[in-house]
């Protein structure tokens with residue numbers, strides 16, 4: 266299976282926490298970018314893609330005209346409605362009814378919407394441009410127009426109190442989307458919070474992530490990946506392909522591709538081999554909480570040590586993260602990356 270990822274790096278305004286490759290650009294620059302994407306797409310007429318993910322940045326920021334041009338170009342290499350899964354990433358303030366209709370017309374079958382919080386004060390603190398009621402409005406518009414397979418992103422640890430986070434959780438559960446991603450706020454170089462030296466408190470973020478797990482599982486969601494919950498059968502196929510180390514083509518600035526064991530960007534490529542490759546396979550496989558992954562002999566010693574620390578467990582030939590390891594998974598993954606522990 267091969268995934269197709271298309272990166273749209275534009276945003277209306279940078280959020281205070283965001284260090285992703287995204288920026289504000291005039292319409293002219295956006296149009297030039299789309300034209301380049303369309304040219305790059307044409308090189309893939311023969312590639313057998315299964316899933317499509319248009320992410321960003323903010324793809325929903327593009328105008329209807331720009332979106333239509335891009336969708337027509339994708340249709341030329343493979344009809345959007347024939348992808349096993351086709352996801353479009355969006356922000357509440359820019360996903361208008363007309364854009365929703367366009368997405369439906371081209372046959373997208375999955376929408377992801379960056380809610381982040383249902384508290385207006387928190388949304389302001391983190392620099393979002395939408396309000397809580399806008400999230401519900403767009404969510405209902407999507408459903409009304411037949412786009413019912415929706416993911417909502419939520420962030421934990423956003424300089425708010427526990428009750429406020431719990432309020433956001435209850436609101437998201439009320440909306441009952443088919444998929445929910447919950448990310449602990451991380452403040453990295455390049456964002457506003459980093460420059461202001463405003464960092465989240467790790468223990469508070471962990472408390473929120475554990476509460477999210479408890480409430481979402483109680484509401485019937487399956488915790489199938491470290492940051493991802495879904496209703497039965499609603500896992501993200503495109504992302505599962507990443508975690509299973511499947512192949513993908515990434516188009517657009519900064520997007521990565523992974524074909525034949527080689528990971529590459531426009532100007533850079535690396536082929537992972539031997540122990541490094543096996544370590545990466547283990548790390549990706551361990552992200553899958555329900556299925557786990559097969560242990561690899563090369564890391565026998567590390568796996569034994571992690572079992573002793575009760576950070577991984579083995580059941581019917583597969584190893585999995587233990588509940589206490591899920592939100593400190595980086596401690597586990599350190600065992601599988603260079604420089605390897607002796």
Ligand SMILES: C[S@@+](CC[C@H](N)C(=O)[O-])C[C@H]1O[C@@H](n2cnc3c(N)ncnc32)[C@H](O)[C@@H]1O
Pocket residue numbers: 282283284285321322323354355356378379380381418419420448449450451452453
């Ligand atoms: C690549 S972003 C783009 C999505 C879209 N532009 C939006 O803002 O809704 C995907 C998601 O990553 C999460 N995210 C981005 N920066 C983060 C950070 N510094 N810490 C935690 N989560 C973050 C947010 O939940 C966001 O919705």
Ligand code: SF4
Pocket residue numbers: 275276277278279280283284285287321322323356379
């Ligand atoms: S979180 Fe989304 S909208 Fe905000 S700056 Fe990053 S990519 Fe843009």
